[in-house]
Amino acid sequence: MTKNLTPMIQSCVLHFGEMGSRWGINRTVGQMYALIVLNKEPLCADDIAEALGFSRSNVSMGIKELLSWELIKLQHLPGERREFYSAPGDVWDIAKTLMEQRRKREIDPTLTTLRNLLLETPANSEEEFAQQRMRDMHELIEMLTLWTAEIQRLDSARLMKLSKLGSNIGKVLDMKDKLLGR
Amino acid sequence: MTKNLTPMIQSCVLHFGEMGSRWGINRTVGQMYALIVLNKEPLCADDIAEALGFSRSNVSMGIKELLSWELIKLQHLPGERREFYSAPGDVWDIAKTLMEQRRKREIDPTLTTLRNLLLETPANSEEEFAQQRMRDMHELIEMLTLWTAEIQRLDSARLMKLSKLGSNIGKVLDMKDKLLGR
DNA sequence: CTGTAATTTCAGTATTTACTGAAATTACAG
DNA sequence: CTGTAATTTCAGTAAATACTGAAATTACAG
Structure with a gap:
């Protein structure tokens, strides 16, 4: 300074x-x-x-x-x-880059590791349990990743819309149910 | 080992x-x-x-x-x-805790800092510009935070639904537009 | 209480990570 | 090309972080 x-x-x-x-x-x-x-x-x-x-x-x-x-x-x-x-003039561009880079450096290697370990045949019930947890983790991480990837695809304008849609994903789900007549 | x-x-x-x-x-x-x-x-x-x-x-x-x-x-x-x-038996519980803790430790202090700096009166055009960026950051971070808070409120079952709803937030937005007759 | 097993604390040490200054490299104006 | 300004590299050093072992504390069975 x-x-x-x-x-x-x-x-x-x-x-x-x-x-x-x-x-x-x-x-x-x-x-x-x-x-x-x-x-x-x-x-x-x-x-x-x-x-x-x-x-x-x-x-x-x-x-x-x-x-x-x-x-x-x-x-x-x-x-x-x-x-x-x-730096980019739009903070959303910065945020998208950050998310993307963190995904590459922190998430992808983990998904790869988990996938590889899931290919192995469990040798005993201990490993069976461990594999199940790895499967759960893999599924969850993959889902969250797909999801943020989708968000990253939005431009600033749509993002604003989503922001106004506001803080209730639950409602979105309800809407979907209603819309699809379930 | x-x-x-x-x-x-x-x-x-x-x-x-x-x-x-x-x-x-x-x-x-x-x-x-x-x-x-x-x-x-x-x-x-x-x-x-x-x-x-x-x-x-x-x-x-x-x-x-x-x-x-x-x-x-x-x-x-x-x-x-x-x-x-x-550890919790449900990986989603683990993920929720992680998100929550990271928010507390990494996001909240930043929001507080930004808010405080935004209360100050800019002394010159340089500070005016800086404040605008801080405002943008604050808005974006707050939005993303509200959003993940909402997701965290979901239980595993609803999460699955969302996951199947699949990877197209854009479509959700479209649905909303349609549903609200816009 | 008393004795002992379990846990925690913490000062000292080891390891890792960050930072600097000097030297090497690169980039370009003339 | 040549000379010089700008940048990068990297070996050495400083700072931060992680880890250990010994000693202190706690927790509880008898």
Whole structure:
């Protein structure tokens, strides 16, 4: 934290730093991302290093990570030799990317592992029980995944609709029943 | 990994250990939880320490953490002086607890922080922009949260229905439009 | 109570993860 | 090409986190 951040922006940056460290993302990268998201103008590595008081090399690694998550994109500013980075303008785009990446890194490997273990023949009743739990987990995770994949396909407009549809999935289910005449 | 785990169960335990460390949960606790979930019978601390080759004190701390997450419950077995632990029998219960706890620990503090920062009067156009992004984030997160809260209220049976309703939220929306004659 | 089994705590240590600065590489203006 | 600004790499170090063993506490049977 070296230069020119207003208290408001600094608070937000620090908060996302702390939060970041509860996810896979580390504190530094969390702060960097908050800074980029809160900034209208794209930032270059030096801007970030200066604003947050990190070493230039640390910023370089952080940028690499954010790029690999596809959370920022590189852009060249006219008449500038340095590289600038910015986040999507729509927070829903950011959220979708996060969900997608987390799925790839955290869910998919688990589904694969479970599927493989379910192919094995249980050697005893202990393994039979264990396999049943794995089957349950697999089914549940797959369902939730399909579901969020579906949500991710929505654009901001439809999302708003859903949001207004409001907080009652139960009602949606009832509607469906009614609609299908059951 | 000292004793008596079959290769199948061991693989699963190790996998959830690795995965655990990508969440807030550490590797050891992840392994412990997998072991408990995969076991029909409740386990005591010594069972766990022996099966996974951890020190008794490490297991004690892990149990404390799992209890604080409400992912396991303590039970006394008849004629046993030691304390035994088991996971819910329904994986959906486990998932609901996880969602709930993650919300409490990761989402709520962020919503609070954002709300507080939104109460401040922006000092300049830079802060105005930053606040707009915070507002967007707050709205989106709140919506997703309300939504998952709703899902959490479903019991296994309704969940199944939803799962069969299948992977098309878009269609649900269409249904709603139709039903409401819009 | 008393003795013992079970559990927890915690200071010290080990391991992992994050961060830095110096050197190497790349990218580009002239 | 050449020179210089920008970026990346990476070995070394710092910081954070996880884990252990010994000692303290608790819980309970007799």
